[in-house]
Amino acid sequence: MNVSKFKAKMIERNIKSSELADCLSIDISTFYRRLQNSKFTIEEVKKLKQKLLMTEEEAIEIFFRD
Numbered sequence: 001m002n003v004s005k006f007k008a009k010m011i012e013r014n015i016k017s018s019e020l021a022d023c024l025s026i027d028i029s030t031f032y033r034r035l036q037n038s039k040f041t042i043e044e045v046k047k048l049k050q051k052l053l054m055t056e057e058e059a060i061e062i063f064f065r066d
Contacts (some may be wrong), residue, residue, distance in 0.1 A: 001063055003036075005061065017035075023048070024049045040063070
């Protein structure tokens, strides 16, 4: 997972970590832990992609390429 690009997308869309945690129905500390460890499920990636208005290519670039 490319955390830098993910954080840049959050800034671009003006979406806070707490909003994404709420979107995933997880605690903010869990969100940060998963972000740090790059351990989001496929369903969570789909929700994040939708919330951040990512294209398929952006999502692949951020979540599935090192």
